[in-house]
Amino acid sequence: MRKWLSLFLIGLLAISVVASGCISGGGETSTQTKGKIAIVYDVGGRGDLSFNDMAYIGAKKASEDFNLELVELQSNTEDDYVKNLETLAQQGDYLVIIAVGFMMTDAVKKVAAEYPNQHFAIIDGFDPEMPDNVMMILFKENEGSALVGALSALIAADSGKDKVGIVLGMEIPVLYKFEGGYRFGVAWAEDYYKQKTGKDVKIDVLYQYTGTFTDPAKGYQAAKAQLDQGAWVIYQVAGGTGVGVFQAVEEYLKAHNQKMGPPFAVGVDSAQDWIKPGAIIASMMKRVDVGVYTAVKDAVEGNFKGGVVELGLKEGGVGVSTVDDVMAMFDSLPADTQQQKLKELGFNSKDDLKKYLEDTRKQVPDWIWQAVDELKGKIVSGEIKVPKAFNKDEIEAIRNAKTWQEMMQLAK
CATH class of the missing domain: 3.40.50.2300 (Response regulator)
Incomplete structure (x- = not known):
């Protein structure tokens, strides 16, 4: 049963996964774009049909709307978090680096402190002592x-x-x-x-x-x-x-x-x-796509601020799916x-x-x-x-x- 279910899951995942440590461009080449954004996935990774995929949808839409190059890094283990974030931050040419998942909180805190001029956003991560160059995107x-x-x-x-x-x-x-x-x-x-x-x-x-x-x-x-x-x-x-x-x-x-x-x-x-x-x-x-898009939009427009952004029912950050929502998700494949x-x-x-x-x-x-x-x-x-x-x-x-x-x- 374990083998069958694993194969079933793999069959559902219709999206390629980027190997840890390998940077993949998700948009046009940098010579054709107005800037770059990056996203670091947690160990669940692209293809989870869940919040990592929703993060990608938000980043992809933002890259298209604002003519940006999208770069993606996959974390295969928790040990990859700091390494992946540092790999991106040391380049110094990203409008915002987005970390997907609560488990990256400590890594973001560490790397953001080392690169205070780099904007970061983290999905689901919160620390009251987080550096002020980090937007913490939370959901109700x-x-x-x-x-x-x-x-x-x-x-x-x-x-x-x-x-x-x-x-x-x-x-x-x-x-x-x-x-x-x-x-x-x-x-x-x-x-x-x-x-x-x-x-x-x-x-x-x-x-x-x-x-x-x-x-x-x-x-x-x-x-x-x-x-x-x-x-x-x-x-x-x-x-x-x-x-x-x-x-x-x-x-x-x-x-x-x-x-x-x-x-x-x-x-x-x-x-x-x-x-x-x-x-x-x-x-x-859980509209992780909305949260990611918000972070990119603020960075592009020069309105990026650190601190907590919390999205609930009133803000359209969470809700019960409609049939139209389902078809939109299916259309994203x-x-x-x-x-x-x-x-x-x-x-x-x-x-x-x-x-x-x-x-x-x-x-x-x-x-x-x-x-x-x-x-x-x-x-x-x-x-x-x-x-x-x-x-x-x-x-x-x-x-x-x-x-x-x-x-x-x-x-x-």
């Missing part, structure tokens, strides 16, 4: 996760089920925000369901940290265990590991002679619904890859894929989608505040809270 993953938590719980309740699941990657602070937000949304949905139907419902959240972002077999095993325990929707927050979650849900559907859920999986970071149409109901989009994927998925055209995605969403009653929109509106307006967990104590407090109102009291 708790807000987006609250929406898919509500979606998951209402789907379960509507089907007479009492469990949902979440499969995560490494146990790091940023993932506590996903888990905490998801739990908040589930608790809110319990209250909403009672008000709508007059029936009490208690939805348990099954969770597992797999310890990796790159092992689909571990995601498969975790999701299968949760399905066996009765989870009716499973949210994957595990990068490439999460591909195994999709596979487990698809296998469950096939075993029960279903083409579409429920049960469902929920994707993360990018609009992943197209990967397993029928098995994935939606994705919590090379044309020949799109045709290959359509063939593998059994569709004759992109229109067929789009209709199938629309039909999948119709398996969920309209009132549930409306409920999710209602929660979104209340979060955007500030009426509802979703708590953020940054450490073990804070996530434990959310886990132990009995209602969403108790959880909201934990919001800072």
